[in-house]
Amino acid sequence: MPLIRPFPGLRPAPGRADDVVAPPYDVLNTEEARERAAGRPWSFLHISKPEIDLPEGTNPFAAEVYAKGKENFERMLAEGVLVQDGEPCYYLYRLIMGEHVQTGLVAAASVAAYDAGRIRKHEFTRPDKEDDRVRQIDSLGAQTGPVFLTYRHNTTIDDLVERLTAAEPDMDVTADDGVRHTLWAVSDTGAMQTITDTFDAMERLYVADGHHRSAAASRVAAKRREANPEHTGDEPYNFFLSVIFPDVQMQILDYNRVVTDLGGRSEEAFMEAIAEAFTIEDATAPVRPRASGEFGMYLGGSWYRLRIKAERIPEDPVGRLDVSLLQNNLIEPVLNISDPRRDKRIDFVGGIRGLGELEKRVDSGAMAAAFSLHPTSLEQLMAVADANEVMPPKSTWFEPKLADGLVSHLI
Structure with a gap:
């Protein structure tokens, strides 16, 4: 299997991105999420923080919370607010926060490469947080929170990104925190093959943020692999939703x-x-x-x-x-x-x-x-990961944050 591959993303329908796009699930508490989603019935927070639609005081890890998230997800699909692309694509995702600009690749990354250490991690995970993500992915049948990956920048990818982002974007949204999120779908077969081959030639990728999401994706894949007598390794659950940025564009704050x-x-x-x-x-x-x-x-x-x-x-x-x-x-x-x-x-x-x-x-x-x-430097992060070591808790704060709801990966 390749290190990464394109996939048919689930995205907001044309004209609905402003209604859908939301902050990542783990940067808001329940009350903050409830306030941010007020008057916004199609906010992705109804999927990523579904306890906001249940009585106050509901345990966010209760079974009914995951059931509510699934119900909200299926409603957005049924109403055509979220639509899946007909063919596998890569997506280019640009974030602009003030003067800072970074452009990454949205791709399905190999669980096998993660399990083998070719996609390197640098943090311990907490079992309770892993369990939460496993239940969320299993309930939805989708990965909705992307894992933030990085790589040592590559001129072939740099040049291709520059050329492809000269076109009109498919989506361009400025969130309520002022961060601009722009997305281009890449469906050209030649460009997709170049991306796949160039990344496959890389020695490794690194998890910058999203250790619980990647660990959960690995657990879900193992569970589905065991339950599938027809398993081939090509199924969507063998890959996880990721956004991959070059190291030279990453911004780590103190x-x-x-x-x-x-x-x-x-x-x-x-x-x-x-x-x-x-x-x-x-x-x-x-x-x-x-x-x-x-x-x-x-x-x-x-x-x-x-x-x-x-x-x-x-x-x-x-x-x-x-x-x-x-x-x-x-x-x-x-x-x-x-x-x-x-x-x-x-x-x-x-x-x-x-x-x-x-x-x-x-x-x-x-x-x-x-x-x-x-701030911890990205070179320091990579050195720790390359040594198969683990960083102390709260070592890195990445900005800007990836939005939830721009692209999801059905498994």
Whole structure:
């Protein structure tokens, strides 16, 4: 089987994209989704967050939620709001957020390649979140949330994308957050073959975001494979919905930390403790770190610039990450927070919220200190994946986010 292949996408009917396109399911809570879908009966949130159509307080993982999602999905199909293309296609998907532009390829990626490690992952997954995606995919018979993949850019693909996106797009929508989503269907057989062959020649792809969706797709494929005595490997369930972007266009923002207390220390004692691993300078403005190994700290109404001491930087690709340097030299030894995935004394703030959000959380009294980090680079992410290692939790924040509802993959 090829690494990727075209597929007959399920898309909003002409003129319906504005009605359908919605934020990804995992960036909104139930109340936010209910508000965003109010007055929008065809919003994809009715499929991706179907608890919004059930009584308040409904457990979002209850069986009736998945049943409601299926009902809403089938209604959109029956009403012609969502329509499947007649033939397999690739799709080019451009996101524009402010000055940032990135254009990726929507494709069906091989589950076998994912299982074999040719599509590399870099995060652990949580069983409960995996189970949720398995139930959602199984219930709908479709993958509606794309996995965000990346690759080391390729001039053949670059040139082809430039040529194909010179045509009029099939869909062009600006979402309510100001991000523009543009889609071109690629049905030319020669162009599709070039895309398939060029990607198949690549050594590997990388999961940037969507580890639970890709893991769930693998589980669903295994389940259907076992239940299908006529299994050939060519069935749609052997592939998963993905959008694949070149590394040079990806935008990773900082993923910052806030903590509820100073581990029982006074501010003075806390500063003395962290001085073992960091140099500390007063700052007159909010600190956005300029390079790896540099951190901002907001404490007691003041900003400080921290720099990790050189001898504290290890050689291994995980240990060298800024999130690891902060965790291993301050958060765990000084604050005694050894499991940031579960410890309630630490929280994480995506860089899209800005440094003002860090000040707000501390000034409110809800948090004792905040730390701003330099963004993890894509090269660092790839190095961790290539080493078959796992990144710490909350290491990357990708922007802009992919929309739900633009293209789905029926399995």
